[in-house]
Amino acid sequence: MSPKFVGVELVSSLVGGLVLCAVTVPFILLRTWFGWPALAVAVVVTIVALALAPRRVRAIGYRLRADDLVFRRGIMFHRVVSVPYGRMQLIDINRGPVARALGLAELKFVTAAAATGVAIPGLVAADADALRDRLVELAESRRVGL
Structure with a gap:
């Protein structure tokens, strides 16, 4: 595996996280009770995915x-x-x-x-x-x- 592949995994995780965060925006705009907590969960999931990307690459x-x-x-x-x-x-x-x-x-x-x-x-x-x-x-x- 090339060390550059970590960059591909980071971009993939970031794009996935941004899409996940974007899904929560309508719930925030509609002022539902779970809009902000859903956004917080999406941000945490994105951060964890970004942190684990180098380890996922090393496991291949x-x-x-x-x-x-x-x-x-x-x-x-x-x-x-x-x-x-x-x-x-x-x-x-x-x-x-x-x-x-x-x-x-x-x-x-x-x-x-x-x-x-x-x-x-x-x-x-x-x-x-x-x-x-x-x-x-x-x-x-x-x-x-x-």
Whole structure:
């Protein structure tokens, strides 16, 4: 993971927090009893999300092994997924506007199993291209034996 990915997570958390705060504004304007407390909760949730963003980024990782790719993520709820190279059907590179501005990309894998949805975010764009090419090569060589 690139250290720049923290910036992407911070922007994402900030935008989400601003939307959450904006949802409370009509309740404040209508002078409902829960308008201001809802805004306070939204602000606290935004601050917590911003504070946890660097830790969320550090919790993401992957490793290429002999027969599969292992991906992990999560702080409280850990998720570890092993994707065999021979089962990879599509490897896609996505670049959002903030990530593109920072030179980052996300690698997404599609397999026959719907629950395997793995995406490795925060890769440097050149590394994502090289990793995609390497994984396509590995996937093609493993599928030959099927």
